[in-house]
Every structure is written in C-alpha cells, then in structure tokens.
Amino acid sequence: MSTLEEDLSQLNFEYLMLARESVRSxxxxxxxxxxxxxxxxxxxxxxxxxxxxxxxxxSRAIIRLLPLKTPQHMAPSVHSALLMSELDNAEDV
Incomplete structure (x- = not known):
C-alpha cells in the first residue's frame, strides 16, 4: 500500500471513529x-x-464536506424529523 493510500485509510478510520462516537453520544x-x-x-x-x-x-475518501451555509432549497426536514423522534422517545421514558 502506498503512503497516500495509508494516509487516506488512516484519515477515513479516524473520521469513522469520530462519527460513530458522535452518533452514540x-x-x-x-x-x-x-x-x-x-x-x-x-x-x-x-x-x-x-x-x-x-x-x-x-482507497476512497469517506469524508463528505458540507457547505458552511445550508442552501435555501435544503429544508431542515431531516433534522426536524430526527428532533421529533428524539422528543417522542424522551416522552416514553
């Protein structure tokens, strides 16, 4: 494996670890x-x-860079749906 592939693999792994821990918390x-x-x-x-x-x-980048500003056509519906499911779950506790 070349140095570039090794570096990309390490970066991908660290990104996945960070994302997984973020999801869990x-x-x-x-x-x-x-x-x-x-x-x-x-x-x-x-x-x-x-x-x-x-x-x-x-051997491919996993990281997806998002724009700093959410475009107008991308409503926060996904985040709203997730928030609603979190609130529903909190009520059950």
Whole structure:
C-alpha cells in the first residue's frame, strides 16, 4: 500500500471513529455535523472497529464536506424529523 493510500485509510478510520462516537453520544448533533440521515445514523452506531477498518481501507475518501451555509432549497426536514423522534422517545421514558 502506498503512503497516500495509508494516509487516506488512516484519515477515513479516524473520521469513522469520530462519527460513530458522535452518533452514540448525540445522534441529532451527529446528523447535523456529519450530514447523516436516520438510516446512516443507525448503521454508524453499530459499526465495529473491524468493520470501520475495512471501510476505511477502500482507497476512497469517506469524508463528505458540507457547505458552511445550508442552501435555501435544503429544508431542515431531516433534522426536524430526527428532533421529533428524539422528543417522542424522551416522552416514553
């Protein structure tokens, strides 16, 4: 494996670790910070270290850079839906 591939693999792995821990601590914030939908959140939460290493070593960048300002056509519906489900879950407790 070349140095570039090794560096990319390491960067991917660290990104996945950060995203997984963020999802586990606060899913709503993780959705906003990483641009994840509800299905992606549930997958991220259950990733094992072995699976993350396998995903990280695919020789492609996993990181997705999001714009600093949300375009007008992208309503915060995903985040609103996640917030509503979080509130529903909190009421059940």
């Amino acid at each position: 606060n899913a709503l914030e993780a959705a906003w910070r990483f641009g994840l939908n509800q299905k992606q959140l549930s997958v991220m939460e259950t990733l094992t270290v072995e699976k993350m290493r396998a995903l990280a070593g695919n």
